[in-house]
Amino acid sequence: MAVSKTRAEVVALKEKSVFVPDENLSSGLRLQLAAALVLVVLLGVGCTGLLVWYYTEGPDVTTQPGPTEAAANTDTAETTYSSYTMASVSTREKAAIHLEVEDFSKDDQLKWQDSSGSAFARGGLRLVDNDIVIPESGLYFVYSQAVFRVTCSYDTYVSHKILRYSDSFDAPLLIMFAIKSVCQDTNRQNGEVKFFEHVYLGGVFQLKKGDRLGTTSYWTLDVQTDSGKTFFGAFAV
Incomplete structure (x- = not known):
């Protein structure tokens, strides 16, 4: 049987179930x-x-x-x-020049050229009046070779030298020189051509802007002018 509750009892029951902290x-x-x-x-x-x-x-x-x-x-x-x-x-290309002999004369001078064969000039180094002209002060390796055809009809020798012309000197300065005795008694046989002889020069030098380098040789009438035999050059180092 249902038990009815009064309003007051319900309210009292709700108040008891609420938690108040x-x-x-x-x-x-x-x-x-x-x-x-x-x-x-x-x-x-x-x-x-x-x-x-x-x-x-x-x-x-x-x-x-x-x-x-x-x-x-x-x-x-x-x-x-x-x-x-x-x-x-390419922008830092070093100065270099390589010359080959073109001809020779009776006054111990070799005539150089820079436009055929293996010859070239770049970086400011150039050939002027048969001399190499230095474009800037600095260290340069300078070299040259001369090949001679020797006829031994009498005692003789061959020589090759490189000279430096500079405003710093009153006269040309010899910077490299080589000489060889090429004819002895055993080689002289009726003036016949017995052999070829070469002279090579090479070294590093401190050069100034405007300096010029040239060569002189003895026995130039028999210098070999074929490509690759007689040459002259320099390059910056």
Whole structure:
């Protein structure tokens, strides 16, 4: 049988079922809730900042090159570097000159040329009035060779020398010289041509701008004028 309750009894029962925390417990809950709220806000700000960085400054995962593209980029970089290196070398081309004998005269002078065979001139070194003209002060390797055809009808010798002409000296300065005795008694047989003899000179010298280098030789009438036999040159070091 249902038991009916009065309104007053119902109200009293509800009041008994409601939990009313004491003052201290309510204050602690409020602090915990506030701390949790602050933590949630901080996490939200941090995540937002991370997302902003990822899409603005982070790695571009959508444009990463594959193996083929990476290889192509590497080849392009190497080609660019190689082109730069070659251009740099060409702008730093050292002065050099190599002369070949063109003719000779009876006054111990070889006539040089710089425009045929293996002859060349670059970087400021040039041939003027049969002398090499120095374009800038510095160290230069100077060299020359003369090949002679020797006829041993009498005792003789061959010689070859390089002279430096400079405003610093009153007279030409001998910087290299070589002499060889080429005919002895055993080599003289009825004036026949017995052999070829060569003289080579080479060394490093401190030269000044405007200095000139020239050669003189003895026995020039028999100097060999074939390409590669008799030459004269210099280059900056």
